Amino acid sequence: MDGARRAPLAGDAAPRHEVVDPASGRAVAVGGLAGPADVDAAVEAATRAQREWGAAPPAERSTVMHRWAVELEAVADELARAETSQTGKPIRLSREFDVPGTIDNTAFFAGAARLLEGRAAGEYSADHTSVVRREPLGVVGSIAPWNYPLQMAAWKVLPAVAAGDAIVLKPSELTPLTALLMAEAGARAGLPAGVLNVVTGAGPDVGEHLVAHPGVAMVSFTGSSAVGRRVMSLAAGSAKRVHLELGGKAPFVVFDDADLEAAVHGAVAGALINTGQDCTAATRAIVHRSLHDDFVAGVADLMRAVRLGDPLDDDTDQGPLISRVHQGRVAAHVERARAEGAKVVCGGAAPGGALAAGAYYEPTLVAGIDRTASIWRDEVFGPVLCVVPFDDDDTAIELANDTEYGLAASAWTRDVVRAGRATREIQAGCVWVNDHIPIISEMPHGGVKASGFGKDMSAYSLEEYTSVKHVMTDLTGTARKPWHRTVFTDRTTTPVDSSEEPA
Numbered sequence: 206m207d208g209a210r211r212a213p214l215a216g217d218a219a220p221r222h223e224v225v226d227p228a229s230g231r232a233v234a235v236g237g238l239a240g241p242a243d244v245d246a247a248v249e250a251a252t253r254a255q256r257e258w259g260a261a262p263p264a265e266r267s268t269v270m271h272r273w274a275v276e277l278e279a280v281a282d283e284l285a286r287a288e289t290s291q292t293g294k295p296i297r298l299s300r301e302f303d304v305p306g307t308i309d310n311t312a313f314f315a316g317a318a319r320l321l322e323g324r325a326a327g328e329y330s331a332d333h334t335s336v337v338r339r340e341p342l343g344v345v346g347s348i349a350p351w352n353y354p355l356q357m358a359a360w361k362v363l364p365a366v367a368a369g370d371a372i373v374l375k376p377s378e379l380t381p382l383t384a385l386l387m388a389e390a391g392a393r394a395g396l397p398a399g400v401l402n403v404v405t406g407a408g409p410d411v412g413e414h415l416v417a418h419p420g421v422a423m424v425s426f427t428g429s430s431a432v433g434r435r436v437m438s439l440a441a442g443s444a445k446r447v448h449l450e451l452g453g454k455a456p457f458v459v460f461d462d463a464d465l466e467a468a469v470h471g472a473v474a475g476a477l478i479n480t481g482q483d484c485t486a487a488t489r490a491i492v493h494r495s496l497h498d499d500f501v502a503g504v505a506d507l508m509r510a511v512r513l514g515d516p517l518d519d520d521t522d523q524g525p526l527i528s529r530v531h532q533g534r535v536a537a538h539v540e541r542a543r544a545e546g547a548k549v550v551c552g553g554a555a556p557g558g559a560l561a562a563g564a565y566y567e568p569t570l571v572a573g574i575d576r577t578a579s580i581w582r583d584e585v586f587g588p589v590l591c592v593v594p595f596d597d598d599d600t601a602i603e604l605a606n607d608t609e610y611g612l613a614a615s616a617w618t619r620d621v622v623r624a625g626r627a628t629r630e631i632q633a634g635c636v637w638v639n640d641h642i643p644i645i646s647e648m649p650h651g652g653v654k655a656s657g658f659g660k661d662m663s664a665y666s667l668e669e670y671t672s673v674k675h676v677m678t679d680l681t682g683t684a685r686k687p688w689h690r691t692v693f694t695d696r697t698t699t700p701v702d703s704s705e706e707p708a
């Protein structure tokens with residue numbers, strides 16, 4: 206709350222919790238988990254802090270946030286190592302994507318804080334001046350997942366702080382370390398006590414208490430669609446605004462004129478990034494029948510060359526999954542596909558030897574799938590790519606959209622007309638053309654359908670953490686307004702044109 210770490214209010218009675226390195230199974234941090242009383246204290250601190258923070262001129266908030274970016278840069282190496290130790294993601298990914306992406310996001314929102322503006326200022330009625338004010342919402346409760354702990358915390362926290370809100374953030378209990386480091390960097394940058402509060406705890410007690418808390422004006426959630434639906438129903442109890450970034454099952458459509466080498470490389474990178482634990486990961490390759498066999502052979506060759514290993518080693522391409530439990534889930538998906546008659550072209554097992562102590566799973570390509578197969582429909586969230594062939598463009602688009610999700614997609618073609626059609630017709634929050642995965646601070650990220658709603662990053666997300674207020678000021682200066690005659694007849698009121706109706 207003031208940049209200092211605190212023990213849970215329950216003291217020794219708080220449940221003990223270990224943050225585990227999934228590469229080794231060893232604990233990297235141990236502490237007590239927060240409980241509902243800690244959420245109450247955090248919301249109280251946020252409420253107190255928000256009044257002043259929300260009233261501060263944008264330039265003041267911007268200055269603090271610029272310093273925050275500098276403070277994050279100063280601890281970039283520590284952040285990268287902590288991110289890798291709690292998630293098992295390769296250090297190259299932490300160093301070259303998660304940490305610089307977060308610093309860039311912080312710098313972006315530092316600038317964007319000064320650009321918030323209302324749209325109208327003028328006389329839309331002859332007798333009034335209208336002004337639109339964009340105002341902070343108050344206290345935002347945010348809940349983040351474990352796959353990109355630092356970036357997901359940043360995507361939740363930064364637009365809220367830039368808009369003048371205060372925030373209570375619950376990171377995943379599996380990966381709280383970098384959200385805490387980020388908050389500490391904010392405190393060193395001059396973020397006032399109480400503006401950002403990190404409460405480490407489990408979903409069902411701490412998360413649900415935060416969502417239902419009467420002092421919280423908005424809930425911003427990133428995680429699975431199942432928990433997102435639960436969050437939405439709990440928030441409905443107090444009619445809170447919700448922002449939901451949920452699951453995905455991204456199609457990767459390869460048309461017959463595509464650059465095959467680019468598509469093969471794009472598919473492997475897009476499917477295996479973060480060990481496939483990426484909501485936008487390429488999971489459903491939909492490939493024209495004329496390229497299908499070469500695509501399968503190329504992807505399998507590249508997947509077999511991926512080096513699994515110690516995440517802290519610069520030479521490692523792919524680390525473990527987040528946990529043993531999750532490793533079991535991914536393996537069960539692949540086993541079920543096998544049982545349903547799918548062909549596992551490569552991978553499909555946990556490696557043995559030195560890697561057996563970690564939650565590793567081999568890069569896996571599954572072909573020969575029926576479109577009703579669970580591995581084609583359900584979010585696996587592991588290093589598993591499925592592939593099906595198609596014969597005509599209509600079928601390709603139809604297959605791409607035949608999913609409950611709608612977060613991201615890509616189309617691979619050299620034909621500008623095909624690209625135009627695919628980007629228009631594929632139902633997703635983002636469609637890449639001849640690439641899959643890149644994101645950038647200025648552009649929005651968020652889904653449609655069961656992938657949720659609301660945007661992260663970009664000016665769109667800043668607006669979501671504000672409310673719009675219409676201010677309408679009378680210009681007549683009279684006691685008897687012309688429109689009063691629609692409510693009561695005062696014979697001394699001058700009759701007016703009947704077009705002057707109330708709004």
Ligand code: NAD
Binds near residue numbers: 413450
């Ligand atoms: P999850 O839904 O299990 O958990 C997410 C967060 O919610 C965690 O902090 C967890 O503790 C909390 N939580 C769990 N139960 C809760 C409850 N009943 N009430 C309130 N909070 C609760 O998701 P996960 O396994 O941590 O993350 C993986 C999921 O996140 C995948 O489905 C992935 O697609 C999704 N994801 C989406 C995006 C996006 O931008 N759309 C980004 C990253 C991850």
